[in-house]
Amino acid sequence: MSQESELPAREGMDYDVVIVGAGPSGLAAAIRLKQLDEGLSVVVVEKGSVVGAHILSGAVVDPIGLDRLLPDWREDPERPLKTEVSADHFLFLGPSGGVRLPNAPMPKLMDNHGNFIGSLGATVRWLGARAEALGVEIYPGFAATEILYGDGGEVVGVATGDMGVGRDGKPKASFTRGMELRGKYVLIGEGARGSLAKQLIARFGLDAGRDPQKFGIGLKELWQVDPARFSRGLVQHSFGWPLGGGASGGSFLYHYDDNLVSVGFVVHLNYVNPTLSPFDEFQRFKTHPMIRGVFEGGKRLAYGARAISSGGWQSVPKLTFPGGALLGCSAGFVNFARIKGSHNAVLSGIQAAEAAHEALAAGRAHDELAAYEEGWRGSEIGRDLKKVRNVKPLWSKLGLGLGIGLGGLDMWTNELFGGSLFGTLKHGKPDHATLKPLSEVKPIAYPRPDGKVSFDKSSSVFLSNTNHEEDQPVHLRLRDPLTPIRDNLPRYGEPARLYCPAGVYEVVYADEARRADPRFVINAQNCVHCKTCDIKDPAANIDWTPPEGGGGPNYPDM
Numbered sequence: 001m002s003q004e005s006e007l008p009a010r011e012g013m014d015y016d017v018v019i020v021g022a023g024p025s026g027l028a029a030a031i032r033l034k035q036l037d038e039g040l041s042v043v044v045v046e047k048g049s050v051v052g053a054h055i056l057s058g059a060v061v062d063p064i065g066l067d068r069l070l071p072d073w074r075e076d077p078e079r080p081l082k083t084e085v086s087a088d089h090f091l092f093l094g095p096s097g098g099v100r101l102p103n104a105p106m107p108k109l110m111d112n113h114g115n116f117i118g119s120l121g122a123t124v125r126w127l128g129a130r131a132e133a134l135g136v137e138i139y140p141g142f143a144a145t146e147i148l149y150g151d152g153g154e155v156v157g158v159a160t161g162d163m164g165v166g167r168d169g170k171p172k173a174s175f176t177r178g179m180e181l182r183g184k185y186v187l188i189g190e191g192a193r194g195s196l197a198k199q200l201i202a203r204f205g206l207d208a209g210r211d212p213q214k215f216g217i218g219l220k221e222l223w224q225v226d227p228a229r230f231s232r233g234l235v236q237h238s239f240g241w242p243l244g245g246g247a248s249g250g251s252f253l254y255h256y257d258d259n260l261v262s263v264g265f266v267v268h269l270n271y272v273n274p275t276l277s278p279f280d281e282f283q284r285f286k287t288h289p290m291i292r293g294v295f296e297g298g299k300r301l302a303y304g305a306r307a308i309s310s311g312g313w314q315s316v317p318k319l320t321f322p323g324g325a326l327l328g329c330s331a332g333f334v335n336f337a338r339i340k341g342s343h344n345a346v347l348s349g350i351q352a353a354e355a356a357h358e359a360l361a362a363g364r365a366h367d368e369l370a371a372y373e374e375g376w377r378g379s380e381i382g383r384d385l386k387k388v389r390n391v392k393p394l395w396s397k398l399g400l401g402l403g404i405g406l407g408g409l410d411m412w413t414n415e416l417f418g419g420s421l422f423g424t425l426k427h428g429k430p431d432h433a434t435l436k437p438l439s440e441v442k443p444i445a446y447p448r449p450d451g452k453v454s455f456d457k458s459s460s461v462f463l464s465n466t467n468h469e470e471d472q473p474v475h476l477r478l479r480d481p482l483t484p485i486r487d488n489l490p491r492y493g494e495p496a497r498l499y500c501p502a503g504v505y506e507v508v509y510a511d512e513a514r515r516a517d518p519r520f521v522i523n524a525q526n527c528v529h530c531k532t533c534d535i536k537d538p539a540a541n542i543d544w545t546p547p548e549g550g551g552g553p554n555y556p557d558m
């Protein structure tokens with residue numbers, strides 16, 4: 001990379017509030033700021049080519065956040081969430097059959113009636129339009145790559161990445177210098193495992209005294225199904241098969257709008273077997289006799305993957321630092337038992353905006369938004385996360401049967417009596433530290449895809465419309481380039497080959513027959529920005545950094 005001092009100075013622009021990420025959290029913050037004071041200057045930068053291009057979610061949306069932000073949203077003919085949940089099914093699957101569990105013993109918080117099914121990508125496009133109508137400046141196609149600090153170490157803005165830098169780090173003819181966006185406050189709404197959030201958490205020690213953040217990888221496809229197999233408003237979750245061997249997770253299947261079915265599978269990233277492939281678990285899941293019928297005769301429209309945070313109450317870092325705050329999934333506000341985070345993303349955007357507005361109105365800048373940090377545990381977000389705080393630790397420690405049973409009981413006691421017999425259980429190790437060596441596990445063999453309901457990785461990645469400028473520095477940075485072949489390959493079979501849902505990582509041999517002279521290859525242009533490698537590499541050796549703005553998936557309505 002060229003030396004910073006050799007490059008022309010960056011141009012800058014000043015705002016009251018700079019927001020990174022046009023997801024539900026960032027856009028909710030932008031809208032709330034303008035609702036509170038239309039004179040505030042607010043800018044949002046988004047690395048996707050358009051707003052929504054990098055958004056992937058279920059999505060069954062609890063409307064609590066939207067009701068608070070835009071109370072008229074249900075009357076808006078342009079609203080993207082038009083399908084209300086009409087049926088809520090839970091399945092427990094075995095290899096060749098399964099049972100539907102009765103709804104009555106389910107804790108009330110798991111009930112999806114009153115929620116809406118739709119595309120979160122479409123929802124943020126609509127939120128983006130609402131924000132622009134209020135005067136928010138939104139710049140899609142620009143990744144925030146650097147945090148700007150003031151003389152006292154406070155955050156004073158972000159810089160967007162330079163464009164037109166070659167693979168060798170040298171400026172090309174098309175070189176354009178990034179911009180400095182300076183703000184009195186900077187709100188970080190990058191979603192799960194944000195690259196700037198990761199730096200801020202480390203620099204300000206925001207995770208001190210908290211449990212490690214936990215994650216899952218969520219893989220999703222969007223299907224247009226045969227109308228005879230469609231049931232508008234049906235929400236279905238399953239657990240059990242195909243996961244085994246201590247791995248946990250489950251599926252979702254949501255029927256909405258006109259014959260659309262959103263199907264996905266979440267694998268918790270604390271799995272231990274390095275031969276597990278989340279992508280292949282997902283493909284295998286769709287072939288189950290109780291599932292495959294939904295997709296027969298249908299058309300797969302889109303594919304993608306994204307990490308989802310799951311540590312909840314115990315893992316939320318301190319939200320504020322001098323000059324800014326973390327929002328939504330950058331803070332880990334997912335209610336993992338409900339597989340929902342978009343409502344809390346919106347609520348956190350609102351809360352941070354209110355704290356920032358109060359500070360600005362008092363003439364403050366670049367200090368801590370203490371009201372936001374002090375308020376969330378007693379707010380709807382805290383109440384939502386606290387009730388389910390023991391579910392994940394119980395699943396992880398006790399396995400499927402006992403863990404799910406006790407987790408359910410714990411949600412009931414929290415709901416009925418406002419407390420838990422277990423207090424607050426701790427999460428185990430960070431997800432990168434959970435793999436066992438190959439010598440201690442039974443390798444998992446996956447069936448070949450049938451090309452009808454199950455597919456291979458390359459045809460799937462094709463459906464994510466992923467596109468990156470090829471002549472740019474590799475955005476997946478290895479702290480030690482020797483680790484993959486020297487350590488990960490003999491010990492774990494280099495698990496990046498399997499956990500990456502886009503086939504970015506490969507081990508190729510100069511002599512394939514003798515498996516001699518292995519080389520680690522990074523096909524960075526395929527990356528769908530899920531962030532799993534940044535989380536699961538056993539040596540924590542991979543840093544995901546933003547590539548040139550506009551690169552990455554182009555999800556239509558995920």
Ligand SMILES: Cc1cc2nc3c(=O)[nH]c(=O)nc-3n(C[C@H](O)[C@H](O)[C@H](O)COP(=O)(O)OP(=O)(O)OC[C@H]3O[C@@H](n4cnc5c(N)ncnc54)[C@H](O)[C@@H]3O)c2cc1C
Nearest residue numbers: 021023024025047057058059060144191218328329341342
């Ligand atoms: C498979 C799956 C299923 C889910 N199902 C549901 C569900 O059914 N219901 C529900 O409520 N929630 C669900 N969730 C969770 C929900 O999607 C998240 O909680 C929610 O999207 C978080 O919103 P956010 O604004 O914090 O982040 P995101 O929605 O992730 O948005 C972050 C935005 O910031 C952009 N960005 C990131 N870094 C930068 C940068 N450096 N510069 C510029 N832009 C940047 C990204 O491109 C993105 O557009 C699911 C998640 C997954 C993965």
Ligand code: SF4
Nearest residue numbers: 500527528530531533
């Ligand atoms: S390279 Fe990393 S971030 Fe990109 S798709 Fe693969 S696992 Fe996800």
